[in-house]
Amino acid sequence: MISPLTVLQQRWHENWLVGMQPDRFQAIFYNRLQELNRLKDNYQSKILLCESNPEVFLASFMAACTLGYPIFLGDSNWKEAEWKEAIELIQPNLVWNVGVDLNLELLETISILDLPSISPSLTRIMIPTGGTSGKIRFAVHTWETLMASVRGFQEYFQVDRVNSCCLLPLYHVSGLMQFMRSFTTGGKLWILPKSKLESIEKMTEPNLKIDRWFISLVPTQLQRILNDEKQTNWLQQFDVVLLGGAPAWERLLEKARVHKIRLAPTYGMTETASQVVTLKPDDFLKGNQSCGQVLPHAHLETDSFSSDITLSSLITIQSKSLCLGYYSSETRLDRLSNSETLKSDDIGFLDDRGYLYIIGRCSDKIITGGENVFPAEVEAAIRGTGLVADICAIGIPDDDWGEAVVAVCVPKTDRISEVDLSTAISDKLSRYKQPKYWHFVSSLPRNERGKINRSQVARIARSGVKFLSRC
Template sequence: MLPLTYLPHQTANDWLGGCDSEKFAELVTQFLAELHSLKASGNLPKLLLVEPDPIRFLARFIAACSANYPVFLSNPGWVKAEWEQVLSLVQPDLIWGEADRVTCSLPAFPDISLKNLTPSLTTESHHAQSGWIMIPTGGSSGKIRFAIHTWQTLMAAVQGFQQYFQTNQINSFCVLPLYHVSGLMQFLRSFTTGGNLVIVPFKAIEREMREIDPAEFFISLVPTQLQRLLHDSHSSDWLTQFHTVLLGGAPAWAELLQVARKHQIRLAPTYGMTETAAQIATLKPDQFLANQSHCGKVLPHARITIWDANLPLGANQLGQITVQADSLALGYYPEPGFGETFRLDDLGFLDEQGELHVVGRNNDKIITGGENVFPIEVEAAIRATECVADVAVLGLNDRHWGQVITAVYIPKNSAISADSLRLALSDRLSKFKQPKYWIDVKSLPRNAQGKINREQLRQIAVDWLATRSTDPASE
């Protein structure tokens, strides 16, 4: 079904919490008329959607999809360097929405707002097919890319979600950014299944707690958000009432999951990414509360296999995670190229029951003294000491060990030192897995989804190391 097909039914249902659903429909009609006027003049511009208001963002998005225009979703909060990167890659014909957010920060860039459309740019820029929906992803590197989706790939993800959770109508309480796949898919699940949608900035979540019956809603959180809500008894009690609390965006640590179980949160840890239109494996809440800790079964619209080089592996054999899915993106803009199979950098295994276990990223793996160490395991052990507010682990090059394990951490209080952390960790990890360097910082470079920017993290560690003369081989 096409996007506009759902609009009359949803408008009659008054589905959009905190907003007049008829007003939303009027906005879609208004924005669609703008696009039709452009099409009538023979133009098919690439749209860079820049809209901080969530309702107007969604109305523009539905209009663009209905008109079959190629649309690039963007983060209105990007800074100058990020806008330069995006504009160089996309070379949009039209910045649709608040163009001033871009053009004012880049005065040398031509005005490509609606009132001054310059379609000649398309002759020198990458081509974009009609119907492409480009969703930004920064991964762990911080370099912005756009995964090429279509209405069909996004709908495949919605249908897989419906089947897996055995629900026809999906109500969503959204605190995640709509330009990101995690927020966008919450909107699409509700909009296309006749569900209700409440959109609330995470900072304002306490103000909106009484507005809905949580028992009828799904809410999606990243681990750092869950941690913050569990620290407050009022918000943790509120979370217990949700039908399901989806958790994704970044790996969760064991201590956080145990606290969630203690509060009887109906948590559903998920595994997915922008390239797969969000989750492709999910642990159901009843399994989570039964003390299971993995990523659950694969959703109906996807298939996961584990490979070692060019050989598929059997149950409980560790290898590279490979995905086939109806929701799989076509590739990264400007070139489709994924085909039917997407080989990930993540390492994991499927057990006898077909449950997915993720060990870590191959590129993040640290090889120290010939031993393989995964940061996720070391980070979990450090968090379990309850001495840090946050931590990220990486490997730094070293002439003696190949790499040395380095922990960049935020201490919980001023009494926490590297020595106290070493002592607290001594009986939790084998010696070769324990960090040689400990770097005390005020904050870690995480994005809105909780993912660490690995390039920035490495730069923090390199800069710190440059101030020291200690040889880790002597420690």
């Protein structure tokens, strides 16, 4: 198994990150090594990485992986409550979230050849994901599990070198795996901020027509690109446009076909180090409506194909890329081992040709703009304002976000407005978790045991959508 250090040595002087010179990456890397060397125990000291600058993030990530420090990936835009929750759970020895002062003198005093080679199986990488309660949770991966996903991707697409254009956050599994595929296979990585995408005609590199290029999007991003002619023309140049993070709506998929976008819808999750099922672009353009076929490093089980969706089942996943488990304050990171299977909350079936169809999910999870939102967390934040007597957060279909978070609530007084509630939770939840619609009712439907009837609340929200106030 190739180690982080081996990859670094192979690519040390290459200009693999579009728009960044190798000496800058090296300088950041060595500065991070200096900070890590002040820590005494690689296996107990924990690093929380929340850098917003892509160069600093990647150099920091590789420094921690190279020396075998447990590293937790986080969002630099967390709100105060989320920061507090993460710090209490992790209790990090070092937090990286304020950039780095480059010390070029270190380049002359430290050699990459002098670094110790750490076994890939000992490198613990904690990637954030949500739990049913909405609390921050980390899936525990290793360099090995991430590389298993890389190899499965290479084999499935029959490509040795992966060139990736990244528009997704690097702390997400979807963004991190784009880096892993490019960096470890000898490809280039082009990290593209939203501001650059909006002035697409000014972009001159890389030349997408020379090499095979991949790009990963969530449905909301695809929707916005297809609403702009110049961005649509630019997207048509990519050999494969991976689409994941949330179910895409049929109208969006049809629009992509009309524009001849080489879309590759995917199915996967943080726990599986991204996709384990992908539809190849040629199949998509021919009208195939599935998520695709299973990648070589994974195995899926559902009920046998049937036109009766009641015979479909929860999808069970076996994969070499499965995480080792979830981190807790009692977790011994050196004793975790891969779970044999993962039971998802998705309902679906495989047809007789091995194509996966997703019918729905059995949890209350809302997927909006590619982000997972759990109603319990939203409800707790709104209830904590003291402005509502009752609250239910629900997801409704949305042509821009896939699903939109709706707060159906009972205000304590008639004087309370949507603006009051939005303001009260603005510093308690990340922006994507905050309701996009507010709907006031006199009471919420509950059964004889007092449990909210969520399906009835969903009907109330959907039927009144045109009257809802959008934030």
